[in-house]
Amino acid sequence: MLTRYSLLLAFLTTAAVSAQQSEPTLRDLARRWAPAPLVQTRQRELMPYPLEEIIPKADLVVHGRVKGAQSYLSGDERAVYTDYVITPIRVLYGPPSPPSGQAGGPRTVTLKRWGGQITLDGVSVTLEDRDLAQFQVGDELFLVLALDKSDGKYQLIGQVSGGFRVRNDKIEPLVSSPGYEHLRGRTIDELQTLTNRLHR
Amino acid sequence: MRMTSGPQSFFPSLLGNTVLAFFTEALSTSCNTPTVSSVVTRNFNVVACEPKWNLTGNPLVQEHLQATTITLYIPAGPLYDTLVGPNSNLAAASAVAAWNQALVGTGVTLQISDQNCGSGPACIPVSSTTNDLGGCAQYTGIPDVTTGEMRSSAIQLQAAYWPNASQDRLTRTIAHELAHALGLGHNKCALTNSLMSVPKVPGDFPTVYAACTDATGMTTLPNLTDILPLVQSTYGNHNRTVCGYGS
Numbered sequence: 001m002l003t004r005y006s007l008l009l010a011f012l013t014t015a016a017v018s019a020q021q022s023e024p025t026l027r028d029l030a031r032r033w034a035p036a037p038l039v040q041t042r043q044r045e046l047m048p049y050p051l052e053e054i055i056p057k058a059d060l061v062v063h064g065r066v067k068g069a070q071s072y073l074s075g076d077e078r079a080v081y082t083d084y085v086i087t088p089i090r091v092l093y094g095p096p097s098p099p100s101g102q103a104g105g106p107r108t109v110t111l112k113r114w115g116g117q118i119t120l121d122g123v124s125v126t127l128e129d130r131d132l133a134q135f136q137v138g139d140e141l142f143l144v145l146a147l148d149k150s151d152g153k154y155q156l157i158g159q160v161s162g163g164f165r166v167r168n169d170k171i172e173p174l175v176s177s178p179g180y181e182h183l184r185g186r187t188i189d190e191l192q193t194l195t196n197r198l199h200r
Numbered sequence: 201m202r203m204t205s206g207p208q209s210f211f212p213s214l215l216g217n218t219v220l221a222f223f224t225e226a227l228s229t230s231c232n233t234p235t236v237s238s239v240v241t242r243n244f245n246v247v248a249c250e251p252k253w254n255l256t257g258n259p260l261v262q263e264h265l266q267a268t269t270i271t272l273y274i275p276a277g278p279l280y281d282t283l284v285g286p287n288s289n290l291a292a293a294s295a296v297a298a299w300n301q302a303l304v305g306t307g308v309t310l311q312i313s314d315q316n317c318g319s320g321p322a323c324i325p326v327s328s329t330t331n332d333l334g335g336c337a338q339y340t341g342i343p344d345v346t347t348g349e350m351r352s353s354a355i356q357l358q359a360a361y362w363p364n365a366s367q368d369r370l371t372r373t374i375a376h377e378l379a380h381a382l383g384l385g386h387n388k389c390a391l392t393n394s395l396m397s398v399p400k401v402p403g404d405f406p407t408v409y410a411a412c413t414d415a416t417g418m419t420t421l422p423n424l425t426d427i428l429p430l431v432q433s434t435y436g437n438h439n440r441t442v443c444g445y446g447s
Contacts, residue, residue: 024319029342033351039256040342044335045376046386046398047408130254130385131334158408159334176388177398 025077030123037124042114046131048177049161051144051191055198057157059147060094062086062109063166063188066139071116073125080127082116083153084135085109086143090188092195111145112153132160132174140166142191251379251387251396253429261348263341263383266321267307272296272355272378273325276314282362283326283370284312291370292326298421299378302430310378319352324381326374329356336361336412337373339380353381361412368415375421387425393418394425 030038055061064086071082086109115129135141144162145154156162164171169188173180253262274280274292283292296310303309317323333356341353355377362370375395387396399411399418 029352033344037345038342039345040340041254041256042338042340043380043385044333044338045373046335047411048398049334049408053407159332161334175398176386179398 023078026073026080026125027077027120030120030125034121034123037126038120040125040127041130042128043130044160046160046175046177048173048175048180049158050179051183051194052198054144054157054162055093055195057146058093058144058162060109060145060154061092061143061191061195062088062094062145063090063092063142064088064109064140066135066137066141067108069116069135069137071118073118073120079114080116080118080125082113082134084111084113086111086141089140090192092188092192093199109145110153111143112148112151112155114159129160132156132163135163142166142171142188251384251394251426251429253383254385256343256345256348261346263343263348263350265308265350265382268322269309269311270381271317271323272310272312272374273317273323274312274314275316275325275327278363279326279328279357280314283374284314288312291367292374294371294421295375295378298375299382302422302427303382306430308382319354321349321351321353324353324355324378326355326357328359328362330359331356333358336365336369336408337377339377341381348383350381350383355381358412361409365413366415368420369413369418372415372418372420373412379422379426384426384429395419395422396426 024032026038026040029040066084067087068085069082071080073080088107088109113129113134115127115134117124117126119125142164143154144157146157147153148155160175163174164183165174166172166188170185171188171191172184253264255261256263272292274283282290284290285293292312296312300310316325319325335358337355337357339353339355342351343349344351355374357373362373365373372395379396384396386398387394388398393399397419
């Protein structure tokens with residue numbers, strides 16, 4: 001049974017890599033339809049991950065504010081990512097020292113997300129995640145993050161599940177889901193208690 | 201080459217006479233607004249509850265597939281065996297048949313093939329991925345921002361879930377992603393469980409794995425809430441106006 005599953009997984013991985021390599025790059029697509037802007041959208045059969053499932057997996061749970069954002073083309077030119085610089089207001093769980101930045105410098109966290117807008121060979125290229133809009137500078141957020149050791153940047157756990165807006169110290173789901181409505185209005189203090197319990 | 205696109209009944213049994221009357225009238229109307237006001241009001245509430253058609257570009261246009269035959273390309277192998285099967289009666293076949301029934305009169309027909317049909321607007325490749333999608337599956341599309349027609353699109357299934365998912369669960373996944381391909385967004389109403397709603401993960405300590413492999417409590421095929429937006433959209437042909445089909 002295990003062998004059969006392993007073979008299936010190997011087949012799927014190989015097929016996925018092969019399929020990806022045959023896909024045109026964003027530069028190819030931008031040139032094909034230039035000068036029209038290129039828009040690529042992404043929607044899921046969304047299944048928001050419960051906080052009880054994602055907080056134990058988190059490397060960093062933080063309440064912070066978006067200080068800056070920079071979009072860029074990926075190395076293989078098949079995606080646009082945006083790096084958000086987050087200034088922590090309160091670290092609910094995470095490494096004891098500042099996650100990034102030099103000692104004595106500002107405590108910041110870099111959050112990397114799929115999507116964003118760039119100009120490529122004179123063509124506007126926008127990748128739009130329709131389940132979770134791009135963050136804006138100034139947004140106050142509650143974030144459940146995992147560290148990508150390959151580049152030292154953080155990512156939302158579950159792509160879209162680990163992001164909430166904060167207003168007046170209470171969170172609001174950014175993903176529209178009946179399964180998240182019970183979280184609306186929870187305070188950062190309450191989430192601190194939950195995080196402490198799950199990371200005990 | 202194996203293909204399937206046979207019709208299959210999907211209308212829910214709770215469909216009432218008044219609702220059916222409105223639906224029939226909307227299909228046959230031209231640009232004249234139906235005059236049975238009480239029925240219209242009742243159904244408008246359903247439509248307003250979403251799902252709605254995605255808009256893109258400037259000016260805002262509704263996204264849709266071309267008014268032609270669209271092939272869902274599922275490569276031969278484990279994916280095809282699980283989603284279609286030798287008798288073409290498994291999950292993807294059910295989802296395609298249900299949407300074909302809903303799309304009658306729009307000029308859009310869906311079919312399944314195990315032969316690669318390319319990456320153009322008439323082909324939707326289905327593949328498996330080990331990347332975390334943040335859900336059970338995802339749909340990516342490149343709409344023409346001027347016309348709203350999809351130039352290219354694809355469906356990816358999460359490899360961690362689909363090999364262990366029930367046929368009902370896979371039917372929901374394919375039908376849901378096809379609805380995105382057709383241009384439908386999510387149903388965000390808290391109390392409505394349509395095909396396009398985001399289901400509440402069940403259980404005391406729920407896991408996404410369970411929700412992506414078990415369809416318990418979920419709508420698996422498009423119901424009236426999902427289909428009604430068809431008759432109030434420009435769907436299927438961007439020259440149509442927002443007045444229903446037959447115009």
